[in-house]
Amino acid sequence: MTSSPTHAPVLFDGALLAQRQRRAFRLGPVTFLLDRVLDDMEERLGAVMREFGNVADICTVTEALQLRLYRRLRVSVRRIAPAEWEEEALPLEPASLDLAVSALAFQWVNDLPGVLTQIRRALKPDGLLLAAMIGGDTLTELRQSFAAAEAECEGGVSPRVAPFADLRDVGSLLQRAGLALPVTDVDRVVVRYDSAFTLMQDLRRMGATNILAERRRLPTRRTTMLRMAEIYAERFADADGRIRATFDVIWLSGWAPHESQQQPLKPGSARASLEEAVKKTPKT
Secondary structure, three states, X not given: OOOOOOOXXXXXXXXXXXXXXXXXXXXXXXXXXHHHXXXXXXHXXXXXXXXXXXXXXXOOOOOXXXXXXXXXHOOOEEEEOHHHOEOOEOOOOOOOEEEEEEEOOHHHOOOHHHHHHHHHHHEEEEXXXXXXXXXXXXXXXXXXXXXXHXXXXXXXXXXXXXXXXXXXXXXXXXXXXXXXXXXXXXXEEEEEEXXXXXXXXXHHHHOOOXXXXXXXXXXXXXXXXXXXXHHHHHHHEOOOOOEEEEEEEXXXXXXXXXXXXXXXXXOOOOOOOHHHHHHOOOOO
């Protein structure tokens, strides 16, 4: 049984994403962000004093997370590859999972609230979702440089870098999906490059170039590309001439509700009022 997908706006071209990811593997993938996330995920799961029986990896681009979890948890991990879901409907049975994980996939989801809700339904009571996604100020330098160059050279700006969710948005989505004890945090990674063009080569080999449905279809003018690189170097270079590129990894976790979990106090149930506490405070 699968949940019916909602009709969210189509922001991303899923077929193009798959094509770009296949190209990245052919070129030789750049995996420093994914490797960092996988290391961090192992550490975070190691801090959870729990045994997980049924585990699913939701759309991580490679099988690396599946293999790592198998070694750590000693259980088989079902991997749902991006090609396995259609219109973002996950092939998961209700209340079938103890743990759902995902590494650097949710940033390409058109209907993230819907996907989180599907995962919540698939978790058993007291089951855990732990995921990492790109968000926040990721590639803000590239975004600003392209916008300035296009405005200067072409008199307009086209969408080039995907809109990323911020930390507060993700926390709200976890609550909206019905997950208890939601936690979010950001791991900011600043990478230095020789030029904007070497950064773009890495993005190509990450399978992370522009897949926006409303992207510009015509090739970028050479003059615009050169001006973008100049602006990038002018605004975001260190003293040694190398440029900075920001990647924000947003971590999110939440639990399927269970009676054993800590519950918030009901309104009006406090045993002492603020007024009484103030009266008892010693005067100085």
